[in-house]
Amino acid sequence: MVAVDVPVNAEMRTKMEKMLREAQAYICKSIEDCDGQGKFIEDPWAREDGGGGLTRVMSGGKVWEKAGVNLAVVHGTMPFEALNVRRGGGGGVDGERRAAEEGVGEEAGIGS
Numbered sequence: 001m002v003a004v005d006v007p008v009n010a011e012m013r014t015k016m017e018k019m020l021r022e023a024q025a026y027i028c029k030s031i032e033d034c035d036g037q038g039k040f041i042e043d044p045w046a047r048e049d050g051g052g053g054l055t056r057v058m059s060g061g062k063v064w065e066k067a068g069v070n071l072a073v074v075h076g077t078m079p080f081e082a083l084n085v086r087r088g089g090g091g092g093v094d095g096e097r098r099a100a101e102e103g104v105g106e107e108a109g110i111g112s
Contacts, residue, residue, distance in 0.1 A: 023106060024106060027069050038062065041056070049076035065112055067109070
């Protein structure tokens with residue numbers, strides 16, 4: 001398999017990040033409203049190679065003992081060898097070349 005440069009779509013990443021940040025805020029507010037006592041604490045973090053995220057955790061609520069809603073936005077580059085392996089091919093590509101990498105994700109967990 002031949003490795004091909006993957007173009008960066010910054011506009012789409014920005015839209016997706018905005019949508020997920022709004023969803024995170026809405027989910028946290030909804031959980032707080034439903035619980036009536038617990039409040040989320042925010043812990044922003046940065047990724048050295050590009051991106052970062054926002055971890056939000058609530059503990060000691062009236063309804064839920066603990067809840068978390070986390071957002072991660074990752075971007076940067078990866079070796080082409082890693083890209084080939086991810087696509088199901090083998091390695092063996094020039095280790096100096098790099099491909100764009102982007103990922104956005106959100107997760108939530110609630111425990112009583």
